[in-house]
Amino acid sequence: MNDNAPEQPAQGLTPGGSAAIARSGNAPAGVPVMDVDPFSDAFLTDPYPDHERMREAGPVFWIPKYAIYASARHEQVRAILNDHATYISSAGVGLADFNKETPFRPRSLILEADPPDHTRARSVLARILSPRTVMQVRATFAAEAETLLDRLVEKARSEGEIDAVKDLSEVYPLKVFPDAVGLESEGREMLLLYGNMIFNAFGPRNELLVRAAEKVKPLTQWIMDHCKREMLRPGGFGDMIYQAADAGEISLDEAPLLVRSFLSAGVDTTVNGIGNALLCLAQHPEQYARLRADPSLARPAFEEALRYESAVQTFFRTTSVDASLSGITIPAGSKVLTFLAAANRDPRQWPDPERFDIERRPSGHMAFGSGIHGCVGQVVARLEGELILAGIAKRVKSLSLAGKPTRRLNNTLRALASLPLKLETA
Ligand code: PQP
Numbered sequence: 001m002n003d004n005a006p007e008q009p010a011q012g013l014t015p016g017g018s019a020a021i022a023r024s025g026n027a028p029a030g031v032p033v034m035d036v037d038p039f040s041d042a043f044l045t046d047p048y049p050d051h052e053r054m055r056e057a058g059p060v061f062w063i064p065k066y067a068i069y070a071s072a073r074h075e076q077v078r079a080i081l082n083d084h085a086t087y088i089s090s091a092g093v094g095l096a097d098f099n100k101e102t103p104f105r106p107r108s109l110i111l112e113a114d115p116p117d118h119t120r121a122r123s124v125l126a127r128i129l130s131p132r133t134v135m136q137v138r139a140t141f142a143a144e145a146e147t148l149l150d151r152l153v154e155k156a157r158s159e160g161e162i163d164a165v166k167d168l169s170e171v172y173p174l175k176v177f178p179d180a181v182g183l184e185s186e187g188r189e190m191l192l193l194y195g196n197m198i199f200n201a202f203g204p205r206n207e208l209l210v211r212a213a214e215k216v217k218p219l220t221q222w223i224m225d226h227c228k229r230e231m232l233r234p235g236g237f238g239d240m241i242y243q244a245a246d247a248g249e250i251s252l253d254e255a256p257l258l259v260r261s262f263l264s265a266g267v268d269t270t271v272n273g274i275g276n277a278l279l280c281l282a283q284h285p286e287q288y289a290r291l292r293a294d295p296s297l298a299r300p301a302f303e304e305a306l307r308y309e310s311a312v313q314t315f316f317r318t319t320s321v322d323a324s325l326s327g328i329t330i331p332a333g334s335k336v337l338t339f340l341a342a343a344n345r346d347p348r349q350w351p352d353p354e355r356f357d358i359e360r361r362p363s364g365h366m367a368f369g370s371g372i373h374g375c376v377g378q379v380v381a382r383l384e385g386e387l388i389l390a391g392i393a394k395r396v397k398s399l400s401l402a403g404k405p406t407r408r409l410n411n412t413l414r415a416l417a418s419l420p421l422k423l424e425t426a
Contacts, residue, residue, distance in 0.1 A: 182236020
């Protein structure tokens with residue numbers, strides 16, 4: 001029996017579903033069992049009480065609903081992510097096991113790869129997204145933040161409030177990152193729908209994924225068209241991938257797939273990183289007051305928001321061999337779910353983890369992952385977060401909720417649909 005088996009196959013998509021049917025839900029002996037569905041609406045709406053139960057259950061536990069191993073503690077999540085030979089990515093970093101079923105799209109050359117394939121792709125992207133290269137877009141990113149925030153303050157003055165999601169956290173990443181990649185302006189909103197689909201597809205084939213996937217065909221076509229060299233502004237991040245192909249670092253047919261990684265990963269992540277940070281600050285006025293008094297806290301404040309409300313909540317790995325973790329044997333070929341966001345509030349790692357404290361300097365948080373797959377875009381992500389928070393701190397005396405924020409539930413992302421804010425301006 002499998003209550004996760006959908007009645008109808010989702011069009012053009014099979015992640016999660018068939019794998020869940022094939023797996024047995026029998027708990028392995030000696031492993032704590034957690035009867036949770038980390039992809040249910042209730043869990044995704046407020047994951048934190050369940051995170052605590054999971055951390056307390058043990059260093060590693062079993063989730064019968066999906067027949068997977070999982071960890072919610074910092075030490076084990078970090079250990080898993082840092083042992084890429086045992087816990088591989090090439091079988092997919094979602095629930096679907098690529099060794100048992102075909103990925104719903106050609107697999108990513110960086111996210112869903114192991115060394116040595118991963119190493120080549122990674123070194124190209126790491127150079128393009130390095131502190132050195134990103135420094136060259138800083139002035140442009142800063143100017144765009146200023147322009148947008150000036151407009152926003154005007155809007156807040158005339159209308160009394162803003163929606164920090166529709167007016168800010170979606171607008172800014174959708175402008176600066178695709179500009180840096182060298183993508184045309186027309187049709188960019190597609191990236192939000194595509195991101196929503198991609199991050200849902202790391203979970204099971206539940207309602208969230210089926211609904212996101214209904215729109216997938218036209219999206220996929222648009223994305224693949226815009227990965228072509230002639231669609232990308234010369235000198236942008238996208239074109240730089242083709243230059244790496246010219247230099248023989250990757251092949252010419254790998255280039256569009258690496259551009260696809262930019263388009264998959266570069267918007268919905270920072271949209272929610274920024275949205276979550278603004279929510280944290282609105283909910284903790286005393287913390288906003290400290291940022292307001294010292295805008296140089298923008299960067300550490302963004303970092304603490306990543307720890308406290310991690311935009312990317314989970315990732316899977318798959319064991320390549322029988323693994324042993326904190327005394328528990330995980331057989332080869334098992335899916336292992338890492339709860340990044342739960343590790344980020346593990347009291348074994350963080351003093352007073354439930355406290356949002358912008359001066360904490362939470363180094364070692366798992367919001368960007370860890371190890372060889374640790375976020376290659378983190379320099380860009382931090383830049384965007386810092387510029388928005390610093391720009392707000394300069395203009396806004398205080399922020400407060402003007403209504404109840406609403407969530408956009410996603411199998412992987414902690415995402416907001418709306419965030420009504422009142423801005424008291426100078
Ligand atoms: C969190 C790569 C990275 C980035 C891809 C891909 C998709 C998503 C992400 C997740 N990602 N930050 O398709 O290569």
